Every structure is written in C-alpha cells, then in structure tokens.
Amino acid sequence: MVSIKDLHKKYGSQVVLNGLDLEIKEKGIIAVLGPNGSGKTTLIKSILGMVVPEKGEIELNGKSILHKWNYRQGLDYLPQIANFPGNLRVEELITMIKDLRNKTARDQQLIDFFGLHPYLDKKLNKLSGGTRQKVNLLLCFMFDSPLIILDEPTSGLDPVSLLRLRELIRTEKERGKTILITSHIMNFVEEMADRIVFLLDGKIYFDGTVSELKTSTGQFDFEHAIAHLLSEEHV
Amino acid sequence: MFKILKYSFFDLVRSSWSYVYFFFYLLLGTTLLFLNNNLSTAVITLMNVIIMLVPLIGTIFGVMYYYNSREFTELLLAQPVKRSSIFLGQYLGVAISLSLSLVIGLGLPFVAYGLFKSPAIWDFVMLLITGLFLTLIFSALAFNIALSNENKIKGFGFAILMWLFLAVIYDGLFLLSLVYFQEYPLDKFSLVATMFNPIDLSRILILLKLDISALLSYTGAVFKEFFGTPVGAFASLGMLVVWVILPLFRISRVVRRKDF
Amino acid sequence: MKKILLFFSLFFFVSTIAAKEIVVCHECDVSSIKRAVELAKSGDTIRIKKGLYKEYEIEIIGKSLTIIGEDYPVIDAEMKGTAFKIKADDFSIEGLHIKNIGTSHTSDNASILVSRSKNFSIKNNRLSNIFFGILLERSENGIIEGNIIRSKARSQANSGNGIHVWHSKELIIEDNDVQGVRDGIYLEFANNCDIINNVCKENLRYGLHFMFSDHNRYLENLFENNGAGVAVMYSKFIEMERNLFRKNWGSASYGLLLKEINDATLKHNIFEDNTIAISADNTNRIDYLENDFISNGYAIRIRGACYKNVFRRNNFLANSFDVAYTGNINENEFSRNYWSDYTGYDLNKDGIGDVPFRPVKLFSYLVNTTPEAIILLRSMFIGLLDFSEKVSPVFTPAELVDPQPQMKKIKW
Numbered sequence: 001m002v003s004i005k006d007l008h009k010k011y012g013s014q015v016v017l018n019g020l021d022l023e024i025k026e027k028g029i030i031a032v033l034g035p036n037g038s039g040k041t042t043l044i045k046s047i048l049g050m051v052v053p054e055k056g057e058i059e060l061n062g063k064s065i066l067h068k069w070n071y072r073q074g075l076d077y078l079p080q081i082a083n084f085p086g087n088l089r090v091e092e093l094i095t096m097i098k099d100l101r102n103k104t105a106r107d108q109q110l111i112d113f114f115g116l117h118p119y120l121d122k123k124l125n126k127l128s129g130g131t132r133q134k135v136n137l138l139l140c141f142m143f144d145s146p147l148i149i150l151d152e153p154t155s156g157l158d159p160v161s162l163l164r165l166r167e168l169i170r171t172e173k174e175r176g177k178t179i180l181i182t183s184h185i186m187n188f189v190e191e192m193a194d195r196i197v198f199l200l201d202g203k204i205y206f207d208g209t210v211s212e213l214k215t216s217t218g219q220f221d222f223e224h225a226i227a228h229l230l231s232e233e234h235v
Numbered sequence: 236m237f238k239i240l241k242y243s244f245f246d247l248v249r250s251s252w253s254y255v256y257f258f259f260y261l262l263l264g265t266t267l268l269f270l271n272n273n274l275s276t277a278v279i280t281l282m283n284v285i286i287m288l289v290p291l292i293g294t295i296f297g298v299m300y301y302y303n304s305r306e307f308t309e310l311l312l313a314q315p316v317k318r319s320s321i322f323l324g325q326y327l328g329v330a331i332s333l334s335l336s337l338v339i340g341l342g343l344p345f346v347a348y349g350l351f352k353s354p355a356i357w358d359f360v361m362l363l364i365t366g367l368f369l370t371l372i373f374s375a376l377a378f379n380i381a382l383s384n385e386n387k388i389k390g391f392g393f394a395i396l397m398w399l400f401l402a403v404i405y406d407g408l409f410l411l412s413l414v415y416f417q418e419y420p421l422d423k424f425s426l427v428a429t430m431f432n433p434i435d436l437s438r439i440l441i442l443l444k445l446d447i448s449a450l451l452s453y454t455g456a457v458f459k460e461f462f463g464t465p466v467g468a469f470a471s472l473g474m475l476v477v478w479v480i481l482p483l484f485r486i487s488r489v490v491r492r493k494d495f
Numbered sequence: 496m497k498k499i500l501l502f503f504s505l506f507f508f509v510s511t512i513a514a515k516e517i518v519v520c521h522e523c524d525v526s527s528i529k530r531a532v533e534l535a536k537s538g539d540t541i542r543i544k545k546g547l548y549k550e551y552e553i554e555i556i557g558k559s560l561t562i563i564g565e566d567y568p569v570i571d572a573e574m575k576g577t578a579f580k581i582k583a584d585d586f587s588i589e590g591l592h593i594k595n596i597g598t599s600h601t602s603d604n605a606s607i608l609v610s611r612s613k614n615f616s617i618k619n620n621r622l623s624n625i626f627f628g629i630l631l632e633r634s635e636n637g638i639i640e641g642n643i644i645r646s647k648a649r650s651q652a653n654s655g656n657g658i659h660v661w662h663s664k665e666l667i668i669e670d671n672d673v674q675g676v677r678d679g680i681y682l683e684f685a686n687n688c689d690i691i692n693n694v695c696k697e698n699l700r701y702g703l704h705f706m707f708s709d710h711n712r713y714l715e716n717l718f719e720n721n722g723a724g725v726a727v728m729y730s731k732f733i734e735m736e737r738n739l740f741r742k743n744w745g746s747a748s749y750g751l752l753l754k755e756i757n758d759a760t761l762k763h764n765i766f767e768d769n770t771i772a773i774s775a776d777n778t779n780r781i782d783y784l785e786n787d788f789i790s791n792g793y794a795i796r797i798r799g800a801c802y803k804n805v806f807r808r809n810n811f812l813a814n815s816f817d818v819a820y821t822g823n824i825n826e827n828e829f830s831r832n833y834w835s836d837y838t839g840y841d842l843n844k845d846g847i848g849d850v851p852f853r854p855v856k857l858f859s860y861l862v863n864t865t866p867e868a869i870i871l872l873r874s875m876f877i878g879l880l881d882f883s884e885k886v887s888p889v890f891t892p893a894e895l896v897d898p899q900p901q902m903k904k905i906k907w
Contacts, residue, residue, distance in 0.1 A: 011494070050312045051494040069317050077313035083306035085246035096242045100314045123249075139310070149313075273904070275790055275813035276835040279873075287875055406876035413865050421867040429870060438874055446872055448770045449792030449815030451744050453866045459746070 001025060001147065001178050002047065007056035009042055009202075016042045017053065018202035029169065029179045031189045034199035035230060040182050041080075043199065044149055047180075048077055060147070073101065075147040080155070082136035086125030090116065090135055093124060097139050105142040113164065114138055129156045141168065148172065149180045154188055166192065190222040198229055205229065236320035236327075239311065243328025247300070253336050256292060260340025268348045274355045275445075278362065281341070282441045285366045286434050290373040291398050293333060297377025298394045300329050302387045312495055319487040322378065326486065330374045337366050358444045365437035368475040372433045373398070375482035382489050405432050422455035430470075433478045440471045519568075520544035528570065529553050535560055543568040543591070555581045564590035567621060571595050572606075579607045587616040596625040598653050605630035605655070609637070617642065627655035628676065634663045644673040648699045656681040657698070660688070668693060678704040679721065686710050693717075701726045701752075702743075705733065713738065720744070724769065726752040733759040743769045750791070753778045761786055763907060771796050772814075779803055785907040788812065793819050793859075802826055808905050811835060811854070815872060818854040819863070824894050829854060833901040841902045852900035855891040857884035 002024040009017040016039045024030060034040050045051040046058060049065060049072065058065050065071045084093055098105050111117060114134040119127060127135070133156045140148065153169075154162060169192060173179060183189050189196070196213055198206035206213060206229060210222060219225040247253055263284060267277040304325065311321045345359055377394050384390035409428050413421055429435045442450060443462065450462045461467040517531045517539060525531045528550055531541045540561040551572035560583070567590060572578045574597030579588065593606040605627035607617060612631075616638040622628045628644040631637065639658060648654030657673035660666060662684045672694045673679040679695030682688060683706040690713035695702030702718035703725040705711065712734040718724035724740040726749075727733055733756065740750035750769035753759070756778045765787045766772035772791040775781070776798040783806045788794035794814040795806070804827045811817045812835045831847070839850035858877050861868050871877050884891060 009494075045495065048313045050309065052492055070315055072313060072315040075313075077310070079306060079309045079313070081306045083304075084310075085242065085304060085307055087246045087249035088242060092242070092245065096238065097310075097314065099238050100311070100316055136310075273812065273835065279813055282873065283875075283878070403875050403879070406871055406874045410861070410868060410871055410876065413868050413871075414861070417865045421865075425867045425870045435870075435874065438872075439870070442872055445790070445813070446792065446815040448742075448744055448768050448790070449872060450869060451748075452746055452770045452792050453869050455867070458867075458870075 001061060003057075003059040003062075004043075004047075005057045005059075007043075007046060007053050007058065009039075009046065009051060009053045016202055017046070017056075020056070020199075020203055022197065022204060022207075024178060024180075026195075027173070027176050027178055028194035029173055029181060029192050030195045030197060031193035032180060032182045032197050032199065033189065033226065034205075038199040039202045040199055041151070044151060044180065044182065048072070048075070048149065073103070074145050075149065076140045076143055076145045078136060078140040078148075078150040078153050080151040082129070082132040082156070084124040084132065084135070086123065088124055089121055090124060090127070091120045093135065094139065094142075098142075101143055103143055106144060107138065107142045110138045110142050113168070114161070130158055130161065133157055134161060137165065137168075141172070146176075147178050147180070151182050152184065153181065154183060154185050186223045186226060198226075200229075236317075236324045239316070239321055239324025240327045240331070243300075243304075243325045244332055247328055247332035248335065252296070253332055256333065257336040257340045260337055261343060264341045264344035265347075268344050274348075274353060275358075278355060278358045279445065281362055282438075282445065285362055285369070286438050286441075287402060289337065289366050289369040290402060290434055293330075293370045293373030294377045294394045294398045295391075296333055297326075297329055297374035298381045298390055300325065301378055301381035302390065309495060318490045322382075322486055322490050323483065326375060326378050326483070329378075330371050333370045333374065334367050337370065338363055341366075358441075361441055361444045365440050365475075368479065369433065369437055372475070372478045372482065375479060375486065378486055379482050379489070382486065382493065401432050401434050406435065409435075420455070422453075422457040426457065426461055430474045433475060436471050436474050436478070440468065440475075443468055443471075514538040514540065516540040516542055518542045518544065519548075521546050532558070532560070547571060549573055551576045551578050553579050555579065555583050555586065557583055559583055559585035561586070562588045562591070564592070564620075567592040569594060572597070572604075576602075577604045577606075577608050581607065581609045581615075582611050583615075584613040585615065586612070587618065588620060589616075589618045590620065592621040592623070594623045594625070596622075596627070598626045598655070603627050603630060603655065603659075605659070608632075609634050612637070616640065621645075622657075625655070625676070627659055628657040628673070630656075630659045630661075631663050631666070632661045634666075636665045637663075637667075639666065639668045639671065641670045642672075644671065644676065646675045648676050651677055651699055654699055656704075657695075660685045664688070667691070673698065673702075675699075678702075679718075680704070682706070682708045682711065684708060688712075689714070691715055694719075696720055698722065704728075705730045709733075712736070717741070718743065718750070723747070723749040723752055725750070726754070727756055727759070728752075728754040729756075731757045731759075735759065735761045735764060737763045738765075740764065740766045740772065741768055745770060749774045752776075753781070756781065760784065765789070766791055766794070774798065775801050775804065777801065781805070783807070783809055785809060785905065788814055788817075790814060792816065795819070797821060797827065800825075804828070805830075807831055808901075808907070809833070810904050812904070816856060816859045816862075818895075819859040820855050820892065820895060821863075824892050829895070829897040831899045831901060832897050833903065833905050834897065837900045837902075839900065846902050848900040848902055850900075851896040851898045853885055853888065853891065853896050855895055856881045857890050860890050 004022040007017045007020040032040050042051055046053050060071050094107050213225050217225040217228040219228050267280055271277055380394045381390045517535055519525050519528055519531045532555055537559045543564045545566040545568050547569045549571045570578050570593045572595050574595050578593045596604050596606055606622045606625050608630045610632045612634045614636050619641040622644045625646050644657040654677040656678040657676040658680045660682045664686045666688045669691045674696045677699045679698045679702045681704045685708040688711045692715045694717045696719045698721045700722045702721040705727045707729045709731040715737045717739045719741040721743055724743045743750050748770045750766045750772040753775045758780045760782045762784045767789045770792040772788050772794045774796045777800045779802045781804045785808045787810045789812045791814045793816045794811050796819045799822045802825050806829045809832045834852050837852045839848040841848055858881055
C-alpha cells in the first residue's frame, strides 16, 4: 500500500530522515514510535505531502505521490492540535471539509457516535479542548478512506471518549483499513498496534510486532522494552 | 480556492476585529462629514488615515491570520486540495473581509451625506480604490513575511518594520536623496522611486485628484506629462496591480516547496 | 471756448434734424459698407442687412455714425487688415459679426480700431478668428458691452488681445465674453475704468492684464483656465471685488499676479483650483478681506519686498499650501482668517482658536529649493517634518502667525 524508499530530509543542517525505507503492505494498525526529533512527524508529513523530501520516493498504491495532491482523496489525517477557525460553527466546518472532498461522508453516524449534536450550532472558539478533539476525530474518520494517519489521537480526550476512540479504531481495522498512529501513550500503543515501527536518527531502528519487540529486547513489559531500545542506542 | 476563500471569509467577517475595524471607519466617516461639514477637508483627513492605517491593519491582520490558522492549515494541507489554492484562498478571505469593512464603513456615512449629488464623488471613489489596493497589497506582503518566518514574534516584527519602512522611512530616504542630488535633474528618478512604494503610489493617485494644481507648479516636462495627462493615473494604477500580483506570485511559488 | 461749444451743439442739433438712415444690403442701392460710410453724414444711421460683406479698412473719420447690424451681417476682412478704423466722437457699432483679421508683425490689425475718440459705444458684436479684437487708443468715455470674442491663439508672438486699451480713460467694459486670444482684456495707461461681469476663458496669457493703470475697478468677472487669471502690474488703487478665479493651471500660472502694486483692495473674491491663487511681488498696503481660497496649489505666495499687506477674515480651504513666503515678515499681517488645516482648540468658546496658526509649512521651503520634492506632498514623513517645524520653528519666520484663527468658516 505504502512504499517508501531511501527517504532523505534535513532542515537546514539538521538531518531528520536519513535514507529511510518503509514498506506497508498489510491492513491493520501500525504505530510509529521514537524519541522527540527522531523523524516521526516528518515521516507522516512526507506521506501527507506536507513536507517535501530532498531525495527518495514515496509511492501509494504503486504511484508516486511527490508534488501531487489528488492522491489525498484516498487518505484521512488527524492533526495533532485541534485548532479551527474560531468563528465558524461546527456544522459549517464539517460542511467545508465535505465540500473540499466532494465525497459521501458518514458524518451523521459519527456525530451520534461522539455525541456532538448539542454542539453543532456552536462556534468553534466556544468549545472545550476535548470537544474540539472530538470534532477533529470526526473530520478525520468521516470519509472512510483506506489509509488513515493519526497524529497523537488520544490527546485531550476524557476517559469515556478514549474508550470510544479505541472502539472506533478497532472497527476501522476490522473493516480492512490501514491505520498509521503516533502516540506517547504506551499502553494505548501496546493494546492497539499490530506492528511497531521505531525510528531513531532518521532511520528505522526496529520494525516488528509488540511481541517480537518484547522478545528481542528480553523485556516483558512494553514500556520497558521501548526504554531498552533507547538505552541500547547509547551503549 | 473559492471554497477555502468562502469559509475563511465567513470566519473572518464574524470575528470581532472585523466589527471593530468596520465601526472605526463608520465613526470616522460620520464625524468627519457631519461634524466638520466640509467635504474637501474630510477627504484630505480620510486620505491621511487611509495611506497610514489601511496598510498597517492589512499587515497585522494578514500576519495574525496566518499564524492563528497554522494548525487548521495543516488539516487543509492533508485534504485533496492544491497548496496554492489553500493559501490564495485564505489570503483572499482576509483581503476581502478587510476591504468590505473599509468600503461599507466609509461608504455608509458618505452615502448618508448625499455624496452622489456632490462632485467629490470621484475623490471619494479614488480614496476607496486606493484603500482596496493597499489592503490587497499589504495583506499579500504580510502573508509573504509570515510564510518565510516560522517564528511568530519575528514575523510580526518584520511585518511592522516593513510597514514602518514603506510608510515613513522610505519617504525620508527619498527626500534626503532629492535634497542631496538637487543639482541633477531628478524628475524621472522621483517618479521611478514612487513606483517602488505602494503607499507612495496610492498617495499620488489621490493627489492627482486633490492637489493637481500644486503638482502642476513644477516645471519639468516629465512631471507635466505624468500629472497633466491620464498617463499618471494609468501608470500608478498599473503599478498597483503589479504590486498585488508580485507578492501573490511569490506566495504560490514559496508554498510549492515549503515544508509544513 | 464758449463759441466753439455753441458751434458744436448747433452743429449737432442741425445734424440730428437732418439725420437719415442708409440701408446696406446686396440688392440695395448701397451694397458696400465703405460706400455707405462715404455717403453718410454725422448723425446718420447705417443699417446693415444680413449677408456677407468682404470688406476691410472701412475708415470712419470725424463722423458720428450709428452702425447697426441686422441678424449679424458678416464682415469678412479676409486676413487683409483692420475691418473698422474709427476716429470720431459719439458713434456706436452694434450687432456686427466681424471675422478673419490677419496677424501681422508690423501693424496691430483689429476688428475695430478706435483712436482719439470720445463718447462711443461698441455693443453686442461678434468677433471671430481675429488678431486684435477691439483696440482703443487715446480715447475716453466709452462703453464696450456684450461683445463675444473668439479666436484660436497658438503662440503669444502671433496673437493679439481681445479688448486692448491704451492711453485711455473712463471706459466701461461690461458683459463681454473673450476666449482664445492672448490677453482677454488688456489695459495699459488706462485710468478710471470699470470692468464688470466679463468672462475671460482659455486665453493664452492673461484673462485680464493691467499695466501702469491706476484707479480701476474690476468686479464680478470670471477668469477661468487662462495662462494666468489676472495680472496687475505697476498700478495703484485697484479695486478687485467679487471675481471668480478658477482653474488657472500650469507651472507659471496664477489666479492673480500682483507686481509692484500699491494701495489695492481685494474683497469677496473666490479663488478655486489655481496652481497659485495669488502671487504677490513688491506690493504695499494691499487689503485682502473676506476672500475664499479653495483647493489651490498655493493660496498665497509672497515673493520679496511686500510691506503692510493685511490678510483678514479670509477662508483657506484645502489648499496644498496656504502660504509660501520669501523674506521677512515686513509688517504683513494675518489675522482672524479661517484655515481648514488648523488643528487647535477653543476652550473659552469665543470662536477664536486658543493656539496661533502657522500658515507656512517647512515643506514649502523644501519644494522651493528642490521642486521635485512636491511628489512627497501629504506623505507621512512630510507630515512629521511639518509638525516638528510647527512645534519649534527653525526655517519659517517665527512671527508669521495668525494669532486669532477662526474655528468656523467665515460667512460673508
């Protein structure tokens, strides 16, 4: 589905991606992990076309995506920070994004799911952070695209909504989607991820399942395993 | 682009700043016309306000809007939309909502005053046209500055500096060079120097209406050709159009290779 | 002396009794004006019917004739010389259309040349394509009224004046309309003349021009879009009232140019859209009272050597520069004017601003030395410059102020 070859990117003199290769063929949930500055966000943004790599190739379903924009019809993205034009109403925002996509959406179903009905008429700058994150999730999931990219989806959600989100992600996985996630909440990752991609210094340092990670590091606990990966590097 | 423009515009016209801006012009127009009761002096005061304030507001609004909607822009960038459409759409949203505040805010009191019966209508129309151009130009320049500076504070600083330069410092240097080189024929130089500053250009356009008699006191043939014939007005308007197009062109170019 | 007078009056009496009318037309017994003039005696009337008369050098010497044109008969001088040459008293010319007076470098060809004459009237004639229009020399006590003068003057050297007066006195020049000549109305050594309600537009040099002419009045005239509106030079005791000076545009253009003038008054005139409304050079004891200066480049430009001029109760509205000044204050006085540029306040509500107004801007000095700087007019930088000069005058004469600026436009 996604195929990345020899991806290079630097900001000024700082190298962020250094010949990264990544192949995602399967359906399911792939967690992209790594310490700050390891290139997680840059990788995701490269796939989204928000960052232009210096070198390398990114293909989606066998077609190069560099300098193109139409391919984004087939992917959904959840930005890290939910900040919207403050003077638009929730409903208008949803219509706007639907307008841009020109595609049928299941917004009503998701409004029910997140319980957003009472907020539809409210202006976005009147919403709490949690509600805004729900709107953010709704905008992301309503198009039913085969590839979904989630950047820190758990931030700002109350426990109930968090449960719902897990449920939603699982359903989507069962419906045969490919879901790319970055997150700092390790137990969320451990619970959800089918595959862990660990980035370090702009390269993939580990690529495998949660259990593979545990075996290779000799740790029983996921968080410890991750910590081990990091400390190994310093050794 | 028009979809983005539509929603940016909806967002902005509902913001309290638009209302403040609108009411400011409404108040200004009303006081000038109904307390002063003299149309030609009102037009002069308005001109001073327009060539100073419109660029400043355009600059600040442009920079502010860009930085405030950065996260939302990311969301838009992940949609199947061309990059240049996103930014040009947002830019037009800002420029059009500002223009609307200006035109309606100033227009209402003038219409109420019975402007359409007065010969000053053309002075007033010229004021509005230059006001519109200045809004378009300075919000475009502001977008350029914001696009090139990730750091908000730095971006704001540069934007204000640019305004200060074009509004005041440029003319100071201009005058200095005129005085310094006064033995040489300077009329071509001064016309060219005017072309490089949109605020000066707008000023000239209004002067052509208000102070044509003073402008014609100068003997140089080049000036006479410029101010005495429609050449001046057309050249200035043409340059203003260029001043709108160039920054927009740069926006669409910078945006093509920028990382977000 | 008495005898002569008696003789004249008797002669006049006799001639009026015997007065007859000669009709001129193409089918009449008398078909040329020249012939009619030859036949006529003093006191006769010549009635010219409608038609085209190709005649010039029609001389009327010593005959008091009344010449009346019916339906504007056309006298075409075919560019060959002066149409009428008159040296007579008590004559009148009315209702003619005189055209095609050729330019000449050797003689001042005119439509009507009057010399050494008294008690005459020239009324309601049309003059077109002319060199000089009505030319008067050494004459007195005449009325020139309701004439319409049109020409297409291109250069000053090859054009004459509409109404040209030389060494004459006690004339009334009223309701004439002069366009497209060199000077609309020109007076040289002319005294005690009244110039009332004329229109002088689009003339090459001046709308009205005085040289060495004293005790004249001009009232209620319109001067529009001339090289310069009115030039008053080397003259004394001129009254200028209720005139309108408009759109006299150009690098050397004025609404009113005053040069070496003493003891004149300007009252209730309106100056609008002129490059320089008034330029005063070497003028003494001039009273400027209750005039309106609206949207001029410069309202008043004082060149050197002006003493005891008083500017009182004038309205200065939206001029690019209100006053430009060369030299010292020289007892010239500005008081109780209304300045639209005034930004002071009136705390005691007596209608007079509490802060004096400085009508001279630093920028006008800059423009004087560096004319191209005019392009920076009304820019913010210049505003700051002028403001700082206003706060602490360095370049402009500190005592040049209006100590009692009015808060409201003066109604007169």
